[in-house]
Amino acid sequence: MRKRLSGIFAVLAVLALSVFCFAACSKSGTGDGNGNGGGSDITLDGIIVGAVTFNEPGEGIDGFIVSWTTPVGAQRYDFTCGDFHTVIEGKAKINLLTESDYRLVAGEDIHITVIAQADRRPDSAPAQLTYKVKGVDLKSPEIVSFENGILEWKGNTPNDKYLLKVDGAVQTDGTDGYWHSNKLDISDYIGGHNIEISAVGDGDYLRNSPVVSCAVNSAHTKLAMPQIDGYTIENGVLSWQPIGGASGYRVIDLNRNVTITTATSVDLADRNIVYGVYALSGQSEIADAEIIEADIPYLTGEGTATSPYLINNAFELRAIDFYEARYAEHKKTAAGTPINHYKINADIDYNAVAATEDTSNIYTLSKPFCGVLDGNGKKLKNMRVVYDGGYWALFDYIVQGSTVKNMTFESPEITNRLQAPNFPLGAKIATVAYRNYGTISGITVTNAQYSASGGEVSGICSHNYGTVTGCEVSGTFTQVDTGLASQACYEMAGVVLENCNGGRVTANKVKSLTIKGSASHWEYYDESKKGMVIGGYYNNVRTAGGIVSVNRAGGVVSNNSYETLNMLVMLDNYKDTTDGNGNTSSGFEFGGLVAYNAGTVTLGTGSIGTFTWSATASGGSSITKTIGSSADWRGKYVGKNDGTCN
Numbered sequence: 001m002r003k004r005l006s007g008i009f010a011v012l013a014v015l016a017l018s019v020f021c022f023a024a025c026s027k028s029g030t031g032d033g034n035g036n037g038g039g040s041d042i043t044l045d046g047i048i049v050g051a052v053t054f055n056e057p058g059e060g061i062d063g064f065i066v067s068w069t070t071p072v073g074a075q076r077y078d079f080t081c082g083d084f085h086t087v088i089e090g091k092a093k094i095n096l097l098t099e100s101d102y103r104l105v106a107g108e109d110i111h112i113t114v115i116a117q118a119d120r121r122p123d124s125a126p127a128q129l130t131y132k133v134k135g136v137d138l139k140s141p142e143i144v145s146f147e148n149g150i151l152e153w154k155g156n157t158p159n160d161k162y163l164l165k166v167d168g169a170v171q172t173d174g175t176d177g178y179w180h181s182n183k184l185d186i187s188d189y190i191g192g193h194n195i196e197i198s199a200v201g202d203g204d205y206l207r208n209s210p211v212v213s214c215a216v217n218s219a220h221t222k223l224a225m226p227q228i229d230g231y232t233i234e235n236g237v238l239s240w241q242p243i244g245g246a247s248g249y250r251v252i253d254l255n256r257n258v259t260i261t262t263a264t265s266v267d268l269a270d271r272n273i274v275y276g277v278y279a280l281s282g283q284s285e286i287a288d289a290e291i292i293e294a295d296i297p298y299l300t301g302e303g304t305a306t307s308p309y310l311i312n313n314a315f316e317l318r319a320i321d322f323y324e325a326r327y328a329e330h331k332k333t334a335a336g337t338p339i340n341h342y343k344i345n346a347d348i349d350y351n352a353v354a355a356t357e358d359t360s361n362i363y364t365l366s367k368p369f370c371g372v373l374d375g376n377g378k379k380l381k382n383m384r385v386v387y388d389g390g391y392w393a394l395f396d397y398i399v400q401g402s403t404v405k406n407m408t409f410e411s412p413e414i415t416n417r418l419q420a421p422n423f424p425l426g427a428k429i430a431t432v433a434y435r436n437y438g439t440i441s442g443i444t445v446t447n448a449q450y451s452a453s454g455g456e457v458s459g460i461c462s463h464n465y466g467t468v469t470g471c472e473v474s475g476t477f478t479q480v481d482t483g484l485a486s487q488a489c490y491e492m493a494g495v496v497l498e499n500c501n502g503g504r505v506t507a508n509k510v511k512s513l514t515i516k517g518s519a520s521h522w523e524y525y526d527e528s529k530k531g532m533v534i535g536g537y538y539n540n541v542r543t544a545g546g547i548v549s550v551n552r553a554g555g556v557v558s559n560n561s562y563e564t565l566n567m568l569v570m571l572d573n574y575k576d577t578t579d580g581n582g583n584t585s586s587g588f589e590f591g592g593l594v595a596y597n598a599g600t601v602t603l604g605t606g607s608i609g610t611f612t613w614s615a616t617a618s619g620g621s622s623i624t625k626t627i628g629s630s631a632d633w634r635g636k637y638v639g640k641n642d643g644t645c646n
Contacts, residue, residue, distance in 0.1 A: 068127065071116050078115040078123070087117075105204045106135020138199040138209035140245065141182070143285040149187025149220045153212070155199050163208065165196040192218040194226045196244055211244025213279075214286045225279035225289035231296045236315040238296065239265040240277055243289075247282035252291065254325050254367065268315070269354060272363075273298070273322045293329060298322050299342075308341035308374065314353045314362065317344070317380075324367040331370075340371035344378040344407060351382045360385045368397045375407020375442075385414040389455075391428035391462060392416070395436075400466065402438035411447045418453030427455030428497065430462040439467045446511075448475030454540075456490050458497035458549070459513070467504040468496055474511040479540050479569075480518055491595070492541055493549035494562070499599070501554030507605070510546045510562035517541035517569030541569045542588050545595035545639070546611070553643065555599035563609040565592055566620070591639035592623065600644040603637065611636045 066081065077088045104110070110131045116124040141153040141162065155162070164171040164179035166186075174180055178200055186193065193216045199209040215226040230241030240249075242264050251259040253272035260280070268274060276294030281287060298319035299309040311317050323340050330337040353361040362383040385392050392414060398404060409431050416427045429450050432440050443460060450457050459473035473494045491497055494510040517540050543549050546562040567590055589595040592611040593603070613634065614620025627645060628635040638645050 066112060066114075068114055071124070073118050073121070074116040074124075075118045078113075078117060080111075080113040082110055104133050106133050106207060108133055133205065135205050135207055137207045138201050140209045140212050141197045141199055143212065143214065143223065143283050146216075146223050146285060149185060149189075151184045151186065151195065151214075151216075151223075153182050153197060155182055156209075161200045163196075163198045163200055167193050186216060186220060189216075189220070192216055198244070212283065213244040213246075215289075222287065223285060224287040225281050227289055227292065227294075228277050228279065229295070231277075231294070233296070233298060236269045237265055237267050238274055238277075243279040245282050245286070246279035248280045250278045250280060250288070250291075252276055252278065254321055273318055275322070275325065293326060296322065301343075303340045303342075303371075304338070305341050305372075308343040308372075310343055310345045311348075312346045314348050314350060317348065318363050318365070320369070320371075320373070321365050321367045324365075324369055324371065327370055328368065339402065341374070342371060343374045344376050347379045347381065349381045350384065355384070360387065362394075364392060364396060365394060366396050368399050369395050369404070369438075370399050370402050372403045372405075374405060377406055377408075379408045379410045380412075381410040383409065383412045385412075386417065387415075388417050389427050391430070391434050391455075393428075393430040393432060393434040393462065395433045398433045398436045398438040398440065398466070400437040404432060404438070404440050404443070406442040408444040408446065409448070411449075412445065413449045414451070416452045416455040427452065428462045429455060429457045430497065431458075431460055433461045435463045435465070436461045436468065437466045439469070440471065441467070441469045443471040445471075445473045445475065448473065448477070450475065451478045451480060452490065453480055454490065456492065456497050456549075458493045458495065459510075460495045460508075462497045463500055464496045464498070464503040464505060464555075465500045466502075467506070468508065469504070469506045471495060471508045472511055473509075474513060476514045476516065478516040480516075490540065490542060491549040492544040493595070494546045494565070495560070496548045497550070499548050499551045499555035499557060501552055501599075503552075503555045505548055505551075505555075505557045505560065507559045508547060509560065510565060512564040513546060513562070514566040514568060515541065515544050517544075517567075541567075543590070543595040543639070544569070545591045546593055548594045549596070551594050551597045551599045551601060551643065553598045556602075557594055557597070557600070558602040559604040559606045560593055561606040561608070562592055562611070565609065565611045566614070567612070568614050568620070589628065589633040589639035590623075591628070591634070592636040593638060595639040596633075597638050597641045597645055598643045601638055601641070602646055608636055 066079075068077075075090065079086050079088050110133060112129040112131065114127045138160075139156050141155050141160075143151070143153050145152045160182070161174075161176075161178040161180050162182075164184065166184075166189075170177065171179055171184070179197075184195070194213065195216060196211050196213050198211045201207045201209075213226050214223045216223060225246060226243055228240045228243065232239045243249075248260055248262045249264070251261060251266055252275050253259075254275050255272055256275070257272065259266070266274065266277075274294075274296065276291065276296070278289040278291055280289075299311065299316055301307050301309040303309045303323065309320075309323060311320075320342060323342075327337060327340055350361045355361045362380075362385060395404065412431060414429050414431075416429055428434065429452055431445050431448065432443055440460060445459050448459060456462065457477040457479070459475070459477075460471050461468055477492050479490055479492065492515050494513045495508045496503070496505050499505050544567060546565040547560045548555075548557050551557050569590075590613070591597075592608060593606070594601050611623040612620045613623055623634050623636045625632075625635045626637045627641050628639045633640040
């Protein structure tokens with residue numbers, strides 16, 4: 001082996017690789033490179049040629065040592081190692097194989113044969129060993145200082161040579177294409193730069209060291225780990241190119257949750273979209289990578305009106321949040337930043353999406369939506385959501401000037417579970433948006449099955465300050481399992497739960513909608529009756545409208561229609577369990593178009609179909625009044641009107 005390698009390597013374990021053969025059948029054995037030989041003992045007229053071992057070089061070893069047990073009577077040994085052959089007199093080992101003897105190459109096999117010999121006696125059968133050369137990685141350069149624009153590092157030996165790159169370009173101070181100094185002066189360089197350094201091996205036994213990477217800031221005063229620029233996405237798995245010298249990676253999602261990993265990929269199937277991945281330094285002189293905006297190619301397209309980001313599956317729909325988060329960052333520094341455009345390019349069936357631990361198979365888009373999403377006439381099918389309290393809609397917040405349009409939600413199921421009997425949830429269910437300040441148009445929701453346990457339900461939007469137009473809804477909305485009376489009395493609507501000041505709800509249709517309520521039990525202590533428990537059953541749907549539940553002052557509801565509207569809820573009264581008297585509540589409203597109006601409701605080009613009322617699913621009667629009265633706030637147009645209705 002090469003004497004010039006002495007002192008470079010850590011001591012490696014002696015490999016006890018034994019191979020024996022019987023002279024009678026001349027069997028040979030083969031070692032597996034882990035100290036395990038094969039075959040049987042061989043003899044020299046009854047004398048054993050013992051175990052053959054092979055040592056890779058270690059600290060202070062000038063070559064490779066091959067040794068074997070000395071048989072009694074043996075005078076010399078015929079020794080072969082690859083192409084090297086010699087006869088060894090009176091020894092039991094050979095401890096120096098130089099480069100001229102045998103050239104070792106990592107990954108290749110060494111074939112070793114030892115034959116014992118003695119005067120006037122037959123040779124032993126050969127003892128054989130095959131050993132796969134491991135090879136050795138050189139140690140990575142260690143950055144020791146960066147001062148006055150001079151980067152200095154420590155290598156394996158003073159004579160090391162390096163593969164040095166600055167911004168990907170190879171730097172050389174000799175004719176062989178390598179860097180031979182352990183210093184780099186960048187004081188005359190302009191701006192920041194990425195630097196990569198690795199020690200160069202011999203190409204055979206010594207492999208190049210792992211790369212050490214660092215980024216130099218533009219002032220040439222600081223070293224940090226470089227940014228990752230090699231992201232790929234496949235089947236919801238985010239992967240990236242490793243950074244040389246990184247001890248691990250900080251994975252940060254859009255909500256700034258942090259995960260540390262040593263892997264170079266992360267599965268996003270059951271977690272939030274990743275904002276960026278940042279290398280952690282393995283050397284004290286290099287800081288961790290700066291956390292800045294990452295360029296992750298979640299979607300194809302350019303995000304413009306003529307080349308929108310294309311959405312082909314459920315995972316890519318979730319990626320809208322990534323681009324909207326980046327838009328918000330850009331807008332802070334450049335108010336004229338153009339909004340993002342997205343287009344759904346294929347139907348998405350959520351039956352093919354693995355459910356989360358709460359059995360939901362779709363994620364809400366929690367970042368404010370400032371762009372344009374064109375559903376392109378495609379379907380989002382079989383989405384399923386199960387949650388405890390709070391609110392759910394595909395978009396949390398659609399901002400002014402943005403648009404979500406032209407798609408179908410087919411057979412969605414959303415269930416809001418009662419969190420605790422005494423916990424007022426204030427929960428809300430909607431399909432498209434919790435709050436809308438933009439435009440929602442051309443959305444169809446078919447066969448929706450929504451169930452709330454003490455929450456509010458609507459087919460398109462919970463709170464509208466913008467425009468909801470040209471949408472169509474059908475399905476069944478159910479209010480069940482509410483707790484105390486303070487939790488009962490919730491609102492339900494086919495299209496918009498509350499149309500707020502400035503909101504416009506126009507030209508929408510309820511195709512066929514059933515709204516179901518139930519009796520919620522309640523009780524309390526009445527001090528006027530000497531602490532007796534007063535209780536009864538209370539209608540748990542307070543206000544329900546075919547199109548809008550509550551139209552606030554300044555809101556406009558116009559040109560809307562319904563074909564079939566069924567309300568299967570209790571009448572608005574309760575029974576006192578103490579005196580048995582019936583008591584009428586005046587706080588309940590139910591309307592074919594709007595349950596309670598304080599703004600403007602106009603039938604216009606809309607049409608009114610059948611509005612049926614029943615306390616059970618087995619029967620009922622159609623509502624005939626246009627607007628309800630104080631004794632009965634039920635009307636086929638409006639339940640209770642404190643605004644303008646025409």
